[in-house]
Structures are given as C-alpha cells and as structure tokens.
Amino acid sequence: MAVSVTLPALGESVSEGTVTRWLKAEGERVEVDEPLLEVSTDKVDTEIPAPASGILASIKVAEDETVEVGAELAVIDDGSGAPAEAPAPAAAEAPAAQPEPTPAPVAEVPAPAAPAEEAPAAPAAGAAEGTPVVLPALGESVTEGTVTRWLKEVGDSVDVDEPLLEVSTDKVDTEIPAPVAGTLLEIVVGEDETAEVGAKLAVIGVAGAAPAAAAAPAPAAPVEAPAPVAQPEPTPAPAAPAPAPVQAAPAAAAPAPVQAAAPVAAPAPAAPAAPAAPVAPAAPVAPVSGAEADGAYVTPLVRKLAAENGVNLATVQGTGVGGRIRKQDVIAAAEAVKAAAAAPAAAAPAAAPKAAAVEASPLRGQTVKMTRMRKVIGENMMKALHGQAQLTSVVEVDITKIMRMRNKAKDAFAAREGVKLSPMPFFVKAAVQALKAHPVVNARINDDEGTITYHDVENIGIAVDAEKGLMTPVIKGAGDLNIAGIARKTAELAGKVRTNKISPDDMSGATFTISNTGSRGALFDTVIVPPNQVGILGIGATVKRPVVITHPELGETIAIRDMTYLALSYDHRLVDGADAARYLTTVKQLLEAAEFEAEIGL
Template sequence: MAVSVTLPALGESVTEGTVTRWLKAEGERVEADEPLLEVSTDKVDTEIPAPAAGVLASIKVAEDETVEVGAELAIIDDGSGAPAAESAPAQAEAPAEEAPAEPEPAAAPAQEAPKQEAPAAPAGGAQGTDVVLPALGESVTEGTVTRWLKEVGEEVAEDEPLLEVSTDKVDTEIPAPTAGTLLEILVGEDETAEVGAKLAVIGQKGAAPAQAEAPAAPAPAQEAPKQEAPKQEAPAPQAPSAPAPQQVTTPAPDPAPAAPAPAPAAAPVTPAPAAGEADAAYVTPLVRKLAQENSVDLGSVKGTGVGGRIRKQDVIAAAEAAKQAAPAAAAAPAASKAPAIEASPLRGQTVKMPRMRKVIGDNMMKALHGQAQLTSVVEVDITKIMRMRNKAKDAFAQREGVKLSPMPFFVKAAVQALKAHPVVNARINEDEGTITYFDTENVGIAVDAEKGLMTPVIKGAGDLNIAGIARKTAELAGKVRTNKISPDDMSGATFTISNTGSRGALFDTVIVPPNQVGILGIGATVKRPVVVDHPELGETIAVRHMTYLALSYDHRLVDGADAARYLTTVKQILEAGEFETEIGL
C-alpha cells in the first residue's frame, strides 16, 4: 500500500518550505517516525518523520526545491504490508489450494494456515497498550523524544513518567497509560513524531519474550525447508525483509520439544550484535552536526540512549572530555595573557550555504537595495545606570527571576523616545504611496544564534517597565538558543535594537530591516577618562562608563535632523537614569 509523505504545517505564518536534505534514498527501508528528510523555512529548520514503515518508493521533491504546505514530498510503500501481500498471504492461501491436489498432506497445511496467521498480527510489534504522543497545545503538531526514562523489559507503574518529549512550545514528561512491562520502543531518542503517533507498547511481562523469539529465527528456518522444500523456496529470497521472521516463527510452535532448544542458543549469538550495529549505524542529523562542530569522532563515543544510541548529551560529554584531556596544552596558554586561538575546522572547506543564511542574506540585500540608508552616532555616559544596576541586580534577580543586564535600560529609553519621535517608528507603503506611523512599539531584539542572526519581537514594549522588558528579553533569547522560537515570535516588529557591543564592538553601521525605517545599534560599554562638568569642581577628568549609540535609518523618510533629535532624546533618558522606582531602589 502506498503512503504519501506531505509537508506539514510548521507555523501559522509559514506557507512553504525548502527540502534541504533527504536522509534516505529511493529503495531504502524506513521505520515509522524515523527522520526522513530535513526541511527549512524562513522561520525554522526541522526534520520530517516517516508517517509509516516501509520502502521509500519515490521522491517527488528534490533537494533545494521549495513547495507549499501540504504538497506531496515522497511515497512510501508499506514495507511490512507490501511484502506480506506477496508472500505471507500467498503462503496462507497456497496450502488451502493445494489441499485437494495432495490428499495425503492435506491435514498438515490445514493446521499450518492458522499458525501463519497468528504471528502475522504481532509482526508490527508487541501486543499490549499503545503509548501515543498526546496533544501538547493547539499549534503543536509534533514532538521530539529527548530521553527514555525506562528501557525495554522494565516494569512501569500507571502514570509513572515514561519518557521526556520536547516541542517548539514546551518540554514535558509523558506518563505510562497503564501498568505493565515496556515491551517495545518505536521512536528513539532525538527522533521526531507527530501528535498521535505510536511511541511504545506496554503489556504483560509474558508478552516480551514473544518479541525476542523473532530474531532467533535462523535456527528453525533451516528445519522448515526439510519438511516442505517446495513451499519454502518462494519466500527464501525475501529472507532479509520483514516477512522473514513471520515464516520463521510459524514452525516454532509445531516442534515444541526441538524449537525452544536451538532458539536460546542462537538468540545471544547472532541477533544481539545485529541490533547493536543497527543502533550504532544511525544517528540523528542534530547529533551528527554537533559532532562535526566539536570535532568528535562518533565511532569512539559510547551511546547512553536506548539500545546504545548516541545522544547529543553523549557528544557534548565527549567534547568536554577531549578539552580536559590535554592539561599540559591548556597550562601553556594560561601562563600567557594572550588567548589561545584554535584553527576552525571550516578552514579550507567548501560547504553548502545553510537555508537560514540565504534568508538572512536575501533580507539584507533587499533592505540595502530598497532603502536610502545612513547612520548617525552619539556618545552616552551610562555611569549612573551601571551603578544603579550593581546595587539592584541581586535583589532584582531574586524578585523577578531573571538577571538585570544593561539591555532593558536601553530598550526602555529607546521606546520612550519612539513615542516622541514617531517618524522613526514608521513604515513606507511603497505600493500605496503612504506612510504608516505606528501607535505601538513592537521592538525586535537581534539575537546571535547558532544558525545565524535571529530577531524575535517584544510586542507592546512601550507598555512594559524594566522588569517586564527583562523577562520578555530573556524568554525570547532562550527560545532562540534552544530552537523553540515560533514564527509568530519573529513577526510584527516596527523598530529593531541590536546589541553589537555584546561581542566587544565599539559601534556598528547596522542595516535597517525591511518594512522598517530605523534600527538602533548599542556599542560596547567601556571605562575611559572623560571631561565632566562638576557643579562644585567645575570641569574635571573622571573615569566614566561610556558607550556609543548608532541609529541607522531610511533617509527617504527620516532626515539627519530627525535622527539626531531621536538619539539626543535617548541619550538624555539614559544619562538622567531615573529608573530607581522600576528596579526597586
């Protein structure tokens, strides 16, 4: 039976996606919920799991091609169903048809027919209660298994936490729906499954061995041809496929005294290594990428996941162990003040440009080519704010649950100034020949993420105090760095702030994003001697905390005088530093 693989909805505002990489080739076998391909959108990169087990019969969308949500990506032939339709039913019907032709062995086929049908039911997995991925939110359509808390064969109690699942909205534990033994795990760690997908099977303890007998098939398989050679020749070439275990388990119940004897001897010898090799052979793209970035050899990593699967935590631990393995090399740089600089593994390589970098590049080129951009810079003394922050940061962190960085002060000053200078918080509607002056301040905060620069939006920032801005900034930055940001969190900005000084830059000529007319760049805060006009001492030199603020703007709407007035207002608010009440001083 053919199963269609389609592009799922990946967010309310996402209408299309680009296939970046196929993880399976045509003709390869895939398991249900196993990662099948990687898809990139302008908001998020994700893996698409196989909706069913089988053989990847046809790929409809090639790599680097873009399709709309709901489009057909590939076709999977039901790997367990298609061969079963050709072999298992054929065997079941053959004895019935041959019975009249061969009167003497008629009784044997009559008994074998039900024996072959009995194993066919558990061929897809152990019998018991299914553990499925529940709905975890209105817009959540899939989740990734991050950790199994139980292993196959362990006892579980009803409602006992069974596994941990991560989505783009929440991380949670999935409880066991019933008490019993964990018979089978269908979705491995770091694999993604859709809501409603079957994750595992819980049943009675006696049902677990039924699953273990399937790999022990090779011993009985050799006895079966001796009794019915003509009937075993047809399915013999399909021995590696899914129906093979069904044929093997059929004769096992017949010779009750003989079959169990070779089964235990064969099970530890052949199937166990095969299962280990299968787990070691496949790692998720996330783990593979993490290993490449940290120069970790996956062959030397011992997996702690179910069945020995390598998890991202194993790669991180291996990378940390490698850093600590050379104390002599680490001691040499410690003696010197110069930082140790290691050569990047990207040197000398030509790699494919990630989809996210293409999107960022296209947006930047669109902004530069579509606007008349230039930058104005002012210098600001934020000594009062830094002293205020040092006094309040400990109590603030305990009260609000987030750290008090200088960033919320800059955001607060910027949005207050936007209310007085709406020309900087506007949009040019080129098609209509109009200008929209916004009555709300939705501020995009540029965040340096692993995949590239991302800009989540603080909605209604003009209505928030310092604590509200600090909490919202920390929440959005955390979502970006843990890949849990949603498309809705990235849209609707009317103005943007970029803290380029967080990496030590004094100032930067930041680029105004599309559909906006201004962006504020915050430079590094440095201590240096400054001439201060003291009320009693007159002009004197003092060490002050100084920073540069750079406003890039679209000159089609914002004039240099407008930019200067806006920056002056921001400067006055920051240097006045009247934030004591908001931070609890």
C-alpha cells in the same frame, strides 16, 4: 500503501522552500517522525520529519530545488508487506515476536485482557465518573506530547497539583500535575504513547469510590507488563502458555502497573528458558545508558540531545523526579565538557605567550557554495539598501548607573528569574519606551498604497549571531514586558537560534530591530534597516574612559565612567534627522536616569 511527504506550511508568510539536504536515500528504512530532509526558507532552516514508517520509495524533489508549500517531496511505502513477513517468524519463534506486539496491546488488549466473566467490569471502570486529566498546551507550536513516566498507579491517592506523570515534547520535558485531589481511577494513555494537546490522559475520582472502581481495572492496567500474552495473534495455543507463566510470576511478584520496565528486565534472569533470552535485548529503549540501568528513565529528546553534544548519560547526575536526567542536565554536562576542553587550550597560550599568533582559518584558499541562508541575508540587505534612503545618527550614553545596578542585582535576579541579567534588557526596555513616544520610528511605509502605518505594538527583532549566519527572532509585545520578561524572552529566543529550534513564527512580525554590535567589540556600527521597517538601533561596546561630569559639590570634574554609543539607522523617506535625534535623546535620558530598581528587585 504509499504515503506522500509534502512541504508543510512553515509560517504565515512562507510560500516556498528549498531542499538543502536529504538525510535518507531511496530504498532506506525510515521511522515515523525521523528527520527525513532539510529545507531552507527565507525565514528559517528546518528538518521535515517522516509522516510514517516504511521504505523511502522515491524522492520527487532533488537537493537545491525550490518548491511551493504543499508540493510532494517524496513517497514512503508504509511497509504494508512488512508486517505480513513479520508474522511468519512470529509463528516459528514465539519469543522473537513478543517485542512486536508490545506497543499494540496498549491500545487493543484492555478488552481481551479481562477474563470473559469479568467483561462487565471493564466498562464499569471506563464508565467511572471523575475528573479527566488532559494534556495541556505546552507552547504555541507544540501540538503533542509523549508520556514518559506515570508517577502514580491506578488506585493511588493524589493531591491537587501533585505531579501525576511526566511528558516529553520536542521543546521541553515537564510534569503534569493532578487537577483535583482524589484517587487515580484510570490511565488512558500508557508510557511511551503520544497524545495530542487536549487528549484525555487519565481519570481522577473521589477517594471513596475510587478503590472499588480501580479494583477491576487493576489487572487490566498493567497490560504493558503481560503484553506478551497478546499472542492471541499467533494461533498456536501451545506457544501462548509458555510465555504466560514466565510473565505471570513477575506479575504476581510486582503487581505495580507502572513498573512495566521491571517485567521486561525480569525475563533476563529467567534465561534458562531459551526463548526468553532474546526478550531482554529486544527492548530497544531500556539499555541505553548507565543512568537507565539504575532505574532513571531517559526520554528520547534527552538521548538525542546527549548524542548531539557527545555527552555520556552514564556520567550525568539527574535532577528530575526519581533522579531522572532532564534536558537541562545534559546541557549543563555539555557546557562542562566544553569548559574542560577549553581550559587546556587557554592554559597553553599562558604558558607560551609568544605563541599568541592568530591561527589561520581552514577556509583560506577554498571556494565553497553559498548557503541559502547566506543568499537570503544578502538579498534582504540589498533589497533594504536599494529600497530605502538610509542614514545613521549616533549619540554617546553614560550607562554607569545601569552597570552598577546590574552588578548589584544580577545574582539575586538569576536565582529568582532563572536567566542571567545582562545589560541588553535595559537597552530594549529604554528603546521600546521611547518608541511609544516617537511612533515615527516604529512605522512602515506601504509603497504600493502610498500610505504609512504607525504601529500600536512594539515587536522587537533581536539580531543573533548564529553559526549559519545572522538571524533576527522577534520579542512580540516587548512594550508590555518588564526587564525580567525581556531577559527571559531574549534568552529563550537566542537559545532556539543556537540550537536550530527557531520557528518561522519566531522570526516574523518585527516592527523595529535592535542589534548589539558591541558584543564583539565594535564601538558602533552603521547598521542596515531591515525591509518593512524604518529604524534599527545599534548598541556599541561598553568601555570605561575618562569623562567630564558635573558633581554637586566638586562642580565639573573628570571621572571614570561606563560609556557606550547608540547608532540609529533610519529610512530618511519617513524619518528626518530631527526625528532620529529626538528618539535617541529619549533613549539616552532613560538609560542615564536608570530608574529600573523596582523591575529588578532593588
């Protein structure tokens, strides 16, 4: 059967996208959710995954072509004939077929797994009343998750909020706690299975009734271990008994249902039986790294991240439950590798100061194609400049108090909040407080209607310097956040941009923008107001210089102060110079007063 690949909706204001690169060619095999092509929109660049496994039969939209949302991009032959070929070798080689049924039995074997006499016991277990454990919402754009490991077995006692299982999504790996105390009566979704948000994962019942209810499903739960017995598909009866004894022995020795990985590894020692030898290498997930060989499960997300950053998982010490390697461990290892690589590079100029000449870029002398992202940025900037009467006002601000406050609180803040305390959240906080007092700067001109909309919310776009170009993710409702909330949201959005995980929703809805041009050393910049906004605040570099101040005892004196410039570019059609000056003066007063002690824990 042919499966159509269409361009999905990539944001409420995104109506079309351009195919920038096909990651697969016609005739190639693709797996479900494997990245199939890259698409660029005016908001974000993203990958489109394959909706089904099969062969890429035809590509309908070529690279650099633009199509509307919902348009057909390609056709995948779901391989209806492929399974038909697979059973033939299955009948000939019983052991080789065992890896294929392994995933399927998780859903279909529970009924036949119970002996004929015990058929009523299965419904009894399924009908056991208790509290369902469901997959919670793990983010506004996360719709499903994969169960990577069960931390409890059927029949185990659990306490409320005790970690019950581990789940991996395309955004984060996390633990799901037990909603109530009791006994784990039933596991509905097995390891490596994917479920949608809200799906039932397990059932927890009262401690007294659980053992009886769990006694019957106990053999059925480890269906994943005796999965090879699912050879009711191959008819030959003689072939089925052969694997059955091999699996029965490990099952008796290790009845724990969650230890499904143990039986897979166990057939390797049982290699005397020639058919059993291929079973061990046939497991595609287990032998990935030294870490997994030691028993620490590594999720597909972590493996992919490690491969992208060149991290050897065998060298990473996991900090998760049971020593599991988490995404944060891989990121830390990647940063350590980069730091180690940068150390010799930094030492070389120190050893030879004369070799401090600027290195020539490999782009010199080349003519390259302009990326779609670069085109979109250029078009937006030209649209903004041609559609607005832009002007820039600048003030100088003494942020010495803020810098001293930050230095005093940054260590405790990082330990408490999990993010670094940079000066940026202070500027954002002061800017949004001033917007509430000066809504003329937080507005939009509706050219078609001839009206002005003064926003009642402060959605702040934060300009981020990314590899593909300048991107501006949005802190929604920044006016309702404190310093810690702004710091966490800024770090989260900047991380998404730099790892190419940003979504169109993260990039839309800004009512005002802040650009930290000083992060690269610029004293100030005449920044361009984005379309559909009337103001943007540019933050210059913070420098120490002598300044005349008024001291309560010494009077006017010269002191070394931390100084910075704030540049407000605005649309003069709506914002007058006096409006801009009043807004900048309010921001300056808030920053110089630096009354943020309570928000940062001082």
